[in-house]
Amino acid sequence: MRQRLRELAALPWLLAMRALDRPFRLLQRGIGQGGMPYFFLVPNLLFFGTFVILPLLVNAAYSLTGGTELFLEDRPWIGAEHFGHLFACGDLLDPATCREDNFWRAIYNSMKFVTLQVGFMVALSLLTALVLNRKIRARGFFRAVFFFPVLLSPVVVALIWKWVLHRDGVLNALLESLGGDKILFFIDPGWAMFWAIFVSIWAHMGFYTLILLAGLQAIPPDLYEAAEMDGTSKTRTLWRITLPMLWPNLVVVIVLAMIKSVQTFDEVFVLTGGGPGTATQLIVQYIYDTGFASQVQNFGLAAAASYVLAVILIALTVIYIALAFRPDAKHA
Amino acid sequence: MISRLLHFLGRGRGTGGRPHVTDVLTWLYLALGVFLMFAPVLWLGLSSFKTQAGLIEYPPTLAPLEQITVPVEGYDEPLPLFRVTGEDGVVRELAQVRRVGIISLMVDPAAPAERIKVPIDSIEKVREVKLAFENYAYPIAKLNFLGYLGNSVFVTVAATAITLVINSMAAFGLAIYRFPGRNVALGLVIGTLMFPLTIILVPTYLIVTELGMTNSLWGVILPGAATPTGVFLLRQYMLTIPGELIEAARLDRASEWQIYWRIVMPLALPALAVLAIFSVIWRWNEFLWPLIVLNRSENFTLQIGLHSFSGEFYTRWNYLLAMTVLTLLPVLFVFGWLQRFITTGIASAGIK
Numbered sequence: 229m230r231q232r233l234r235e236l237a238a239l240p241w242l243l244a245m246r247a248l249d250r251p252f253r254l255l256q257r258g259i260g261q262g263g264m265p266y267f268f269l270v271p272n273l274l275f276f277g278t279f280v281i282l283p284l285l286v287n288a289a290y291s292l293t294g295g296t297e298l299f300l301e302d303r304p305w306i307g308a309e310h311f312g313h314l315f316a317c318g319d320l321l322d323p324a325t326c327r328e329d330n331f332w333r334a335i336y337n338s339m340k341f342v343t344l345q346v347g348f349m350v351a352l353s354l355l356t357a358l359v360l361n362r363k364i365r366a367r368g369f370f371r372a373v374f375f376f377p378v379l380l381s382p383v384v385v386a387l388i389w390k391w392v393l394h395r396d397g398v399l400n401a402l403l404e405s406l407g408g409d410k411i412l413f414f415i416d417p418g419w420a421m422f423w424a425i426f427v428s429i430w431a432h433m434g435f436y437t438l439i440l441l442a443g444l445q446a447i448p449p450d451l452y453e454a455a456e457m458d459g460t461s462k463t464r465t466l467w468r469i470t471l472p473m474l475w476p477n478l479v480v481v482i483v484l485a486m487i488k489s490v491q492t493f494d495e496v497f498v499l500t501g502g503g504p505g506t507a508t509q510l511i512v513q514y515i516y517d518t519g520f521a522s523q524v525q526n527f528g529l530a531a532a533a534s535y536v537l538a539v540i541l542i543a544l545t546v547i548y549i550a551l552a553f554r555p556d557a558k559h560a
Numbered sequence: 561m562i563s564r565l566l567h568f569l570g571r572g573r574g575t576g577g578r579p580h581v582t583d584v585l586t587w588l589y590l591a592l593g594v595f596l597m598f599a600p601v602l603w604l605g606l607s608s609f610k611t612q613a614g615l616i617e618y619p620p621t622l623a624p625l626e627q628i629t630v631p632v633e634g635y636d637e638p639l640p641l642f643r644v645t646g647e648d649g650v651v652r653e654l655a656q657v658r659r660v661g662i663i664s665l666m667v668d669p670a671a672p673a674e675r676i677k678v679p680i681d682s683i684e685k686v687r688e689v690k691l692a693f694e695n696y697a698y699p700i701a702k703l704n705f706l707g708y709l710g711n712s713v714f715v716t717v718a719a720t721a722i723t724l725v726i727n728s729m730a731a732f733g734l735a736i737y738r739f740p741g742r743n744v745a746l747g748l749v750i751g752t753l754m755f756p757l758t759i760i761l762v763p764t765y766l767i768v769t770e771l772g773m774t775n776s777l778w779g780v781i782l783p784g785a786a787t788p789t790g791v792f793l794l795r796q797y798m799l800t801i802p803g804e805l806i807e808a809a810r811l812d813r814a815s816e817w818q819i820y821w822r823i824v825m826p827l828a829l830p831a832l833a834v835l836a837i838f839s840v841i842w843r844w845n846e847f848l849w850p851l852i853v854l855n856r857s858e859n860f861t862l863q864i865g866l867h868s869f870s871g872e873f874y875t876r877w878n879y880l881l882a883m884t885v886l887t888l889l890p891v892l893f894v895f896g897w898l899q900r901f902i903t904t905g906i907a908s909a910g911i912k
Contacts, residue, residue: 245821245822248817249815249817249818252815252816252817253815253817256815256816256817261816262739264733264737264816264817265733265734265736265737265739265742266733266739266741267733268729268730268732268733268816268820269729269730269733269734269745271725271726271729271730272726272727272729272730272786272791273730273745273748273786275726275782275785275786276748276749276752276786278767278782279764279767279782279783279784279785279786280752280755280760280786281748282763282767283760283763283764283766283767284755284760284763285763286763286766286767287759287760287762287763289763290762290763290766298765298766298769299766300766355589356589356593359586359589359590362582362586364586364590368899370590370593370594371903372895372899372903373593373594373597373598374593374597375903376597376892376895377597379841379845379891379892379894379895379902380845380888380891381844381845381847381862381863381887381888381891382845382847382863383845383847383863383866383867383887384866384884384887384888387604387866387870387880387881387884388600388601388603388604388884389600390870391600391603391604391607391877391881392600392603396616396618396620397620398603398620401618401619401620404619405619430596430597435906438903438906438907439906439907441907442907462582491756491758493758493847493848494847494848498847498867498870512758512848515758515761516761516848516851516852519761519762519765520761520765520852527762530761530762531762531763534758534759534760534761534762535759537758537759538755538759541755541756541759549750
């Protein structure tokens, strides 16, 4: 029965492929076998070119032109004015002295967010992976428990927590029943940032736990056996064998987490809307607000700000690729 | 019973004997983890069955409860039922006619002629468990939930199909052949890992506009179709296919296209399945790009629909929670069904 279903599902695919046999055999006769690899690459590269390479070039045109028009021919050339605007600060450490203060607030918020989110998330993922790597019952179940939020949509994650955290929500009821006072979590800047970080850790730590767990399980067991024979204490084994062996994976995980964290938008946007005020507005939200959500759509400024984000991401990605595609790095 | 449970749970490192202190800590940590990960989702599920009145009740009740109302002779509307503790300690169930300050005006449903005044601190609502299925029925019938669902399914299926075809073709080209420019193409693939959609939002929006695809689902589907991750994953897998197989096929006069779909694709099925699952999850959950491209509500995907509904001035939480549950369920089913596949896919490929 299942076999039948599978064959049935594959049928349209097989028919389409077979129908293409003849034309593509003729094509091969035309361009020769040496031309075929290009043929296979064309569709993907067409998409790449249209939606990645071309935009990268066009982005420059936006960042150097002004006005609120979308079409490039309607936009006046203004040179590096947007960049000057972004970086016009009395004191770079104080966003209030900047002309585009929201940009710098977003930068500082993102720095705070990335540092705390990545720091705590990797630490918790490591702890969870170590716990799951012990000889425990129902490991698969617990792994799934920590992992399932990874697959939930950011909107769903944010709504789940919004419902828990709102003014008359279950957490405030719990606080009051324990003798505390209600806290307006999304009115207080500190709490809003705390929950933005907490929720995004909740949603993503399972992914990093999984990678670290795979790394832990790849450590050869004879190392542990040798340590046990020598009477090495468990703490010492952790510091001298487990962590050093896991180190390459850990570094990759940290950089990957930073790449993702810098680009955070969805869950924080739905959870706090960037508020209160701009207390939890991150870089991507600044770009989105400037280019798309505000009354006056400032595409040029958004494109210029994208370059700042791009520089950060490229730096992180170069580090990531250098680490992850090293011959001795197995995972990630 | 409890000691046996503890024994079962504690059976970790120590073979027999008392559980080690680290075993206890392990189980405490896992118990806390289960609570933190599951409780919010369970709370969402329970809340989604509460009526609007039940939802705004504070402090909230765990189960979806509703006050019982009884029809009383002489009153048009059914009256809410309360449990009243009299001064003599006798407990009676009375229906409330109305409240005046701290005095509640009640009647006995059995003898509706006589009105009884009681202080409100001596009364307590009589409630029963009632699941508000209309929370689910209303969005489906009236709020275009099915339209959003249809859009999401269309985007997910079409995008995944396109991704699988073009990514597998490119991966095949990059894995099987050595040709001038291969390293450039490979470099492009890896290089675009650096340029996620988040940093080219404005120009991509222009291109989608020029192609006439704003407010169309194709504007959501096409920009993300050529995933570098997918090409990379498939290529790595195809590299493990022995070259003799392909040589043998060529000797049998198979065309390159036939080698692609008759030999390499079936062999790469596990990697294709991993990519398919991830593409489905990416597309189902995608938010920022659809938020930019789709402006008319009939084109909204589920995520955008949910967000726009939650952002309304007067959020109807009972419908919102039910829709959230409906959006989350397919993902949980897929996860429950393909869990092993997904987790090994992540652990070995590191994609997300």
